[in-house]
Amino acid sequence: MSSQTWWYVARASGIVAWALVSASVVFGLWVSVRLTRKRPRPAWTLDIHRFLGGLSVVFVGVHLAGLAADSYIGFGPSELFVPFASAWKPAAVAWGIVGLYLLLAIEVTSLLMRRLPRRFWHAVHLTSFGLFIVATVHMFSAGTDSGSSILQWSALGVTGLVVFLTAARVLGARSARRPTARVAAAPVDAPPVAAPEPEPVAAVSWAEDRPSRTAVATRQR
Amino acid sequence: MARRPHAAAATRILVGGVAVASTLGIVSALAMDAPVAGSAAPVVVTPTEPITPPPTVVRQVYRYVPVYVPSGGGGAANGSGRTSSGGRSAAPSASSSAPSGASAAAAPAAAPAPAPVTVTRAS
Numbered sequence: 001m002s003s004q005t006w007w008y009v010a011r012a013s014g015i016v017a018w019a020l021v022s023a024s025v026v027f028g029l030w031v032s033v034r035l036t037r038k039r040p041r042p043a044w045t046l047d048i049h050r051f052l053g054g055l056s057v058v059f060v061g062v063h064l065a066g067l068a069a070d071s072y073i074g075f076g077p078s079e080l081f082v083p084f085a086s087a088w089k090p091a092a093v094a095w096g097i098v099g100l101y102l103l104l105a106i107e108v109t110s111l112l113m114r115r116l117p118r119r120f121w122h123a124v125h126l127t128s129f130g131l132f133i134v135a136t137v138h139m140f141s142a143g144t145d146s147g148s149s150i151l152q153w154s155a156l157g158v159t160g161l162v163v164f165l166t167a168a169r170v171l172g173a174r175s176a177r178r179p180t181a182r183v184a185a186a187p188v189d190a191p192p193v194a195a196p197e198p199e200p201v202a203a204v205s206w207a208e209d210r211p212s213r214t215a216v217a218t219r220q221r
Numbered sequence: 222m223a224r225r226p227h228a229a230a231a232t233r234i235l236v237g238g239v240a241v242a243s244t245l246g247i248v249s250a251l252a253m254d255a256p257v258a259g260s261a262a263p264v265v266v267t268p269t270e271p272i273t274p275p276p277t278v279v280r281q282v283y284r285y286v287p288v289y290v291p292s293g294g295g296g297a298a299n300g301s302g303r304t305s306s307g308g309r310s311a312a313p314s315a316s317s318s319a320p321s322g323a324s325a326a327a328a329p330a331a332a333p334a335p336a337p338v339t340v341t342r343a344s
Binding site for chain 1: 228233237240243244247248251252
């Protein structure tokens, strides 16, 4: 094992962690966006979205371990977790540290989703867009491989996909709110109609695809 | 709709395997790109083609030779009606409009001496 192996591990795991974060963002948007009005997405798609998020945390951990083990840069705990504490590219490293905290916040609130208020979870989950931007900036500002054309084209393609899916998500949410406005504008004499709750499509599909405890118990008998 | 745990597990394994394989592949690619430091095997470089020296370039040095054109006989200094300064004589004169091919003998022998200038100081 050469002396530069940990440096290579840090670089490779950083690139893969960025790819996993990007895939998780794209997959989450794809799960929540209804591009076609067909049946809801199967539950395993949301499962993969969660798995991608967890895997990105694991690879960020490998990235940090590689940086800590590398003897050339000499990163300690303060350089790894405190912004602007490192002498090596302090601004670029700070982007990565902010991204680390955002990723941890998103992952922890997703694990505690059932115990947290839905609005709070949703607000934290929306920072995944910021996480994607911060991670991309960190990769291109601190990364030694930022000059790679494969990496540049990949970032461009993923960014375009995220922008497209975000636009589709926003437009889909607007079209879903229109029936609510009509109900509000209905005459007073008309019978009250329950407005549809603007739930995320992913959560709806997850709940629909998940077998109830009664069904599982019946199957086990 | 029934849940498909096999599909979820298979996709998880696939995604995890792809991530680990990519990491190892990038590490090996980076290690192969980097120069081998401290390796025991000597590296011998042998040229595949005979080394030929680059062709020598002969530089031509142009020297600027000033050509004196008398003010009275401009335009016919080289006998072709064109001066060395690109067809323009140093000072236009009546003889510059002579047809080309005029001999140098046709030009005036000497330029007229300039008239003395008297400077008067204003009071």
